[in-house]
Amino acid sequence: MAEIVLISGLSGAGRSGAANVLEDLGWFVIDNLPTALVSTFVDLAAKPGSEIAKLALVGGRDHANVLSKVAELRADGHNVRVLFLDTTTAQLVKRYDATRRRHPLAAQADGLVESIELERKQLDKVRGSADLIIDTTDLNVHQLKDRILQAFDHGTESRLQVAVESFGFKHGLPLDADMVLDVRFLPNPHWDEGLRPLTGHDPAVSDYVLETSSGSDFVDRIHDLLSSLLPQYESEGRSYLTVAIGCTGGRHRSVAVAEELAGRLRSDGVAVRAAHRDLAR
Numbered sequence: 001m002a003e004i005v006l007i008s009g010l011s012g013a014g015r016s017g018a019a020n021v022l023e024d025l026g027w028f029v030i031d032n033l034p035t036a037l038v039s040t041f042v043d044l045a046a047k048p049g050s051e052i053a054k055l056a057l058v059g060g061r062d063h064a065n066v067l068s069k070v071a072e073l074r075a076d077g078h079n080v081r082v083l084f085l086d087t088t089t090a091q092l093v094k095r096y097d098a099t100r101r102r103h104p105l106a107a108q109a110d111g112l113v114e115s116i117e118l119e120r121k122q123l124d125k126v127r128g129s130a131d132l133i134i135d136t137t138d139l140n141v142h143q144l145k146d147r148i149l150q151a152f153d154h155g156t157e158s159r160l161q162v163a164v165e166s167f168g169f170k171h172g173l174p175l176d177a178d179m180v181l182d183v184r185f186l187p188n189p190h191w192d193e194g195l196r197p198l199t200g201h202d203p204a205v206s207d208y209v210l211e212t213s214s215g216s217d218f219v220d221r222i223h224d225l226l227s228s229l230l231p232q233y234e235s236e237g238r239s240y241l242t243v244a245i246g247c248t249g250g251r252h253r254s255v256a257v258a259e260e261l262a263g264r265l266r267s268d269g270v271a272v273r274a275a276h277r278d279l280a281r
Contacts, residue, residue, distance in 0.1 A: 004042065004078055005152070006070060008059045008126050009085030010119055011104050012095045014136040014144055018085060019058050021148040027056040035062040035069050042073060059126075061104060066126050081239055083151075084123075084130035086175045087137045089116050132240040135175035138277060150273055151240065160234040161271045162226075163242045166200070166258040168250025168278040177244035181222065181257075186215050189252040199279055200255025209256040219257060223264045230270060250278025 005022065007015050016031065023029040030041060038057060045052035059066055066082075073080045096103060096112055103115040127133065134147050151161065167174050169184070189195035189205045198205045209215050226243070233241055245261070247253035255276050262274035 003054045004073060004080045005054075005056045006059060006066070006080065006082045007056060007085070008066060008082060008123065008130070010087060010092060010116065010123065012092045012101075013085035013087045014134070014139070015058050015085050017141055017144050018083060018134075018148050019056055021145050022054075022056040022152060025054075025149070025153055027054040027152075028052045029056045029058065031058040032060045033057050034060050035065040038069050039072070042078065046078075067129055070129070081131040082126070082129060084127050084133045086127065086133055086135050088172070088175070089113060089120075091137045092116050131238070133176040133242070137175065160230060160238055161240050161273075162230065162265060163240070163273050163275060164258045164262040164265070165242060165244045165275045165277060166250055166254035166279070167244055167246045168248060168254070168281065169246045170248055171250060171278050171281065173246070174242070174244045174277060176242050178241050179243045181243065181245045183218065183245055183247050183253045183257050186218070186247070186253045186257075187212055188248070190249065195252070198252075200252050200257075200259060200276075201279075205252050206256040206259070209253050210260055215257070219260050219264070222261060226261075226265065227268065230265075250276070250281065255279060 005027070007018050007022075009015050019029045019031060028045065033041065041057070042055065044050065045055045070080050070082060093112060093116070103109075103112055103119075105115040105119050106112070109115040109118045132151055134144070134151075136144055139147065165174055165177070169182070173180060186209055189198070189208050192208070195202075195205050195208060200206060200209070210219065230241070243261075245254045245258045258274050258276065262272050265272045
């Protein structure tokens, strides 16, 4: 049985970049493959003597049949994961303006923004069924590579991988969040002139946030909640979970809480990484 990753997502969101990283990891990559041909290539990869152990398929424009094909492959016993690359419409407009390329759906819509939103609508069900969503809005090519490596460079390990991501609400919600937690009720170091230039990585800020009764109680409760939920997600076949923790700016409270929570989960043996989207803003 083949191990398969279907790479989907918005045009311009980084599908080709993700495919290149997987190819470097030894995956056999086929770009822009019509859904009707997926079974043919999977059958070839699964034949005795085939040297293709891992197959990455970059989806084409036939969005309507993607999920039915994924269900068919899983029913045949293949290990199939769906990776979805997402980004904001504003960011996509910037990328298309920079490359001067034509959007694939330009003939079906009036203008670039309309083309992007049309494709977003067509891909809504695929996004909702994805095993892993990566928001590339604020990622450069190196950061995208790191995210792909963290998700896929684990040999045969299949246990649930958790990302704890801090962010600032004033910069918008992370597109790849499965669970969003609001910590704006905690004491805000921003109003302390000595703490304002620091971040949640600094012990003074971390202590200010976490050594209060509200801070320690919140982390205790969320840790307990996740400890009970993660085995349930894993038993349902979930491979990835992103927990987003937000404060106002994404530099102090959310960072301190995310680091503390990630550290506790790591001590529990959970495969976890901490990320901080808005730390440098």
